[in-house]
Amino acid sequence: MAELLGTHPLEAWSTALERLPDTVGITVEPFVAMAVVRLGAVGAAASEALGADLPTMPNTWAQHGTGRAVWLGPDEWLLSSTTETPEELEGRIRAAVLPLGGSATDVSAQRIGLRLTGARLRDVLAKGCSIDLHPRVFGRGSSAQTLLGQAGVVLLALSGAGDDFVVLVRSSFAGYLADWLLDAALEFTPTHDS
């Protein structure tokens, strides 16, 4: 029987991404479990059941255990976990929100993460994203669902200095977005030894 290969969607881009300078660093985030939570009534009961508050401010994310809780909509969140398997995360969240009328769906395979770091990163993102990513507006804890180079992404700000972002992109768009980012970063990449 044919064996499924556990290769990352961006395996073929690893060399090109490694070659980028520190000012426009792009690294592939390790695989994490993710689940989408739909929950109409957010309150103390939900926080207690989940063990942490869900962010209720639009366009924000918060630490959630070892992972993150990202606001996706007024009744929708993306929860991730670095320590649990997708089945464990989905099971735990579902057990917590089901009595409150909510639901949890495993979406681990839907998106992959790219970590973008460096002083010129905002210039790279600005080439395909209309959102103001200056740390004064888009500081640590901010998130945005938007288009980056016409691909739908979830952008998370990890630092208050505007030099550390995570981009969550659909796996099928990952290759396209990696190509787009490499092209956008070309301006800041030394092309010859000098």
Added chain:
Amino acid sequence: MQLIECPWCGPREEVEFHYGGQAHVPYPDAPAEVSDEEWAHYVFFRDNTKGRFAERWCHSAGCRRWFNAVRDTTTYRFERVQRLDDPEPHATEPARARRSTAS
């Protein structure tokens, strides 16, 4: 590119949104008694307003939520946007979508 203000996410580029047609089209009070013609008017007939027009929009590349907006169809200027659960009544009169040629 024009920025449209999503009631949840804030100002975003126009390409992130999808147009949903006229807002506040009233559903028939007694659907079982409505004639085919009146159904056709409810389903297909929409106003073609020049000026301020109440519309539905969806922030499809962002939070994927529907909202209402009042837009001027001649200038394309958005006057206001409104969440669906906003209790405040709309600024413009709901248009008569259920028209009958008989009346």
